[in-house]
Amino acid sequence: MLELKNINKSFNGRPVLKNVTLTIEDGKTLAIVGPSGVGKTTLLRIISGLEQADSGTMIWNGKPTTAQAMRKQGIIGVVFQNFELFPNLSVMRNITLAPTLQGVDQQQADATAKKLLDQLALTDQEKAYPYSLSGGQKQRVAIARALALNPQILLYDEPTSALDPLLRENVAEMVNQFKASGMTQVVVTHDMDFAKSVADTTYHVGKGGDDQ
Amino acid sequence: MTYIFQILPALLSGVKLTLGIFAITLVGAIPLGLILSVGLIPKPKSILGKAGKSLLEGYVWVFRGTPLLLQLMFIFYGLPIIGIVFDRFSAALVAFILNYAAYFAEIFRGGFGAVDEGQFEASTVLNMTRWQALRYVVIPQVVKIVLPSIGNEVINLVKDSSLVYVIGLGDLLRAGNIASARDVTLLPLVLVGVIYLLLTLILTFLQKRIEAAFSYYR
Numbered sequence: 001m002l003e004l005k006n007i008n009k010s011f012n013g014r015p016v017l018k019n020v021t022l023t024i025e026d027g028k029t030l031a032i033v034g035p036s037g038v039g040k041t042t043l044l045r046i047i048s049g050l051e052q053a054d055s056g057t058m059i060w061n062g063k064p065t066t067a068q069a070m071r072k073q074g075i076i077g078v079v080f081q082n083f084e085l086f087p088n089l090s091v092m093r094n095i096t097l098a099p100t101l102q103g104v105d106q107q108q109a110d111a112t113a114k115k116l117l118d119q120l121a122l123t124d125q126e127k128a129y130p131y132s133l134s135g136g137q138k139q140r141v142a143i144a145r146a147l148a149l150n151p152q153i154l155l156y157d158e159p160t161s162a163l164d165p166l167l168r169e170n171v172a173e174m175v176n177q178f179k180a181s182g183m184t185q186v187v188v189t190h191d192m193d194f195a196k197s198v199a200d201t202t203y204h205v206g207k208g209g210d211d212q
Numbered sequence: 213m214t215y216i217f218q219i220l221p222a223l224l225s226g227v228k229l230t231l232g233i234f235a236i237t238l239v240g241a242i243p244l245g246l247i248l249s250v251g252l253i254p255k256p257k258s259i260l261g262k263a264g265k266s267l268l269e270g271y272v273w274v275f276r277g278t279p280l281l282l283q284l285m286f287i288f289y290g291l292p293i294i295g296i297v298f299d300r301f302s303a304a305l306v307a308f309i310l311n312y313a314a315y316f317a318e319i320f321r322g323g324f325g326a327v328d329e330g331q332f333e334a335s336t337v338l339n340m341t342r343w344q345a346l347r348y349v350v351i352p353q354v355v356k357i358v359l360p361s362i363g364n365e366v367i368n369l370v371k372d373s374s375l376v377y378v379i380g381l382g383d384l385l386r387a388g389n390i391a392s393a394r395d396v397t398l399l400p401l402v403l404v405g406v407i408y409l410l411l412t413l414i415l416t417f418l419q420k421r422i423e424a425a426f427s428y429y430r
Contacts, residue, residue, distance in 0.1 A: 048337050071339055084334035087429050088352045097348060098338035131430040149338065 001026055002047075002075075002153060007056035009042055016042050020056070022203045024153060029175060029185045031199035033192060038206035040188045041081075044157050047186070048078045077151030081158040083142040085130040091117070092126050095145045102149075109148070116144040135163045136170065143174075153184045160194050172197040219391045219400055226387030227407060233304055233373045233383070238366065240309040245316025248272075252321045268317075275314035281375050283307045288379040304376045312369060319361045323354035356426045363419035370411050384408070 007020040016039035024030050032040050045051035047058075049067030058065050060075065070076050086094050095116065096109040104112075117123055120140040130138060139159065146154060156175075160168045168191070175185060175198045189195050195202055251268045254261075275283065288303035298306060327350050335345035374385040388404035391397075 050333050050336065071337065074339060076337070078334075078337040080330060080334060082330060084328070084330040086331065086334070086349050088349070088356070098335075098340055101340055101344050101348075129429040145338070 001061055002070075003059040004047070005057045005059065007043070007046060008054045009039070009046065009051070010054060017046075017053075017205070020205070024184060024186055025201070026184050027179070027182050028200040029179050029187060029198050031195035031202045032186060032188045032205060033190065033195050033202055034205035036190055040190070040205045041157055043205060044078075044155055044186070044188045048076050048155060074149050075152045077146030077149060077154045079139065079142045079146055079154065079156045079159065082162055083130075083138045085138055085141055085145070087130050089129075090126070091122065091128050091130070091133070091141050094130070094141060095148045098145070099148050112148055113144065116147055120144055136167050139163065139171070140174075153186060154178065155186045155188070157188050158190070159187060160189060160191050168194055169197075215395075215397075215399065216403065219387075219395075219403070222387045222391060223384060223400070223403060223407065226382060226384035227411075229376075229382055230370070230373045230384045230411075232301075233308060233376060234370055236305055237308040237312055237369060237373075240305070241312035241316055242362075244309065244313040246320050248313060248317035249320030249324065252317060253324050272314045272317060275311050276318070280307065280311050280372060281378060283311055284375055284379055300376075300379050300381050303379060304381060308369070308373070312365065315365055316362070319358050319365070320354065322361075323358040324350070326357050327353045359419070359423050359426060363415075363423075366419070367412050367415050370415065371408060 002024040004020060004022050004024075007017055008015070009017040020043060022030070022032075032043060034040050042051060046053045047067060049071050058067065058070075060070060067076075086097070089097060092110070092113055095113040096106070099109040099112070100106055114123075114126070117126055120143065122137060122140055122144065125133060125137060125141070130141070133141065139162075143154070159171050159175075163171065172194060175187065178185060179198075185198075187195065187198055248268055248271075251264060252272070254265075256262050256265050284304065284307045287298060287307045288300065291298070331349055331353070332342075332345055335349050340348075374383060376383050377386050377389075384404055384407060388400040391400035
């Protein structure tokens, strides 16, 4: 369980996040919603350590922690809005690069990656390069890349916005499948229908509070 | 035909000098340009960092903003006045390496700028170090991006090397010019042109091969 307490962040004196307090519960899906420009992505970037909060604390399973410490422990996985696959590397290598750099041996990393690719219906794309993939395939590679490091929490930044609207239900289905297998997930989205179809809890940025 | 064979040895020894300047300049200027470009990218916060960046920008400005011919003359004829003396070949190398490193630095800076910041962020959240991100993700992309511009400069360098004429080095152009003046014929200059064309033809071919090797992704 990850708790955020009184997170504040301003850019050039303009407050973006004010006293954000929320709990990410194990095995549940939290949707962080709100119109664009209210700081949803900033909040996700603070949790993943890409942005530093001005004040506030993070508590992982009862103990105070930092985003940097969580990264070193491999707690957080991130799926970016534009996926940010590495264009110079094959699908397989995109997934195995980080694990092998962190000491997993190549064979083991390959085996893990193959399993993930099978689960995500990407078996045939193993040797492909990102430019040749569809948006949905790119997203699934990005998810496989994050999952290869066995994170405890998977964060998605606007998972529906770079995709064909028809794929929205597929993404929701995928998120719910991961939930069924016990994954803790956080979805940042401006798409309320999508949020409703995946979320156990919803946090409205800007209004400062929980539903349900 | 016999005349061509008579002057060919002189021309070829000129080619040797031209290629020497060419090769050593590349070996010196490409790594130097890459290192300098790293100093041109970040937005430094400390006063020392800011001063360093301004210094680098000033260097690029001076060496791109003045003629290479002037730089050659300045280093070989000018610097001895204040007691810094280079022999002809070293003076040529200093001028060429400093000049070309300035161009390469700008090319690499543009290459780094063209790689999305998100690539660094994706590497960071995958718990890769900054060096690992550079080594496996960013630099391979930069190399692909800069290849066409680097190729352009490399071809320019072959021709620019003829500027060493002005400090009295016996390069290909000088060898041709001497033969032409001595024997009162245009043929040596035509031959010089043909040799430059052959050299650039080979380089263009190599450039295409290297670019093709990097075309496995987009």
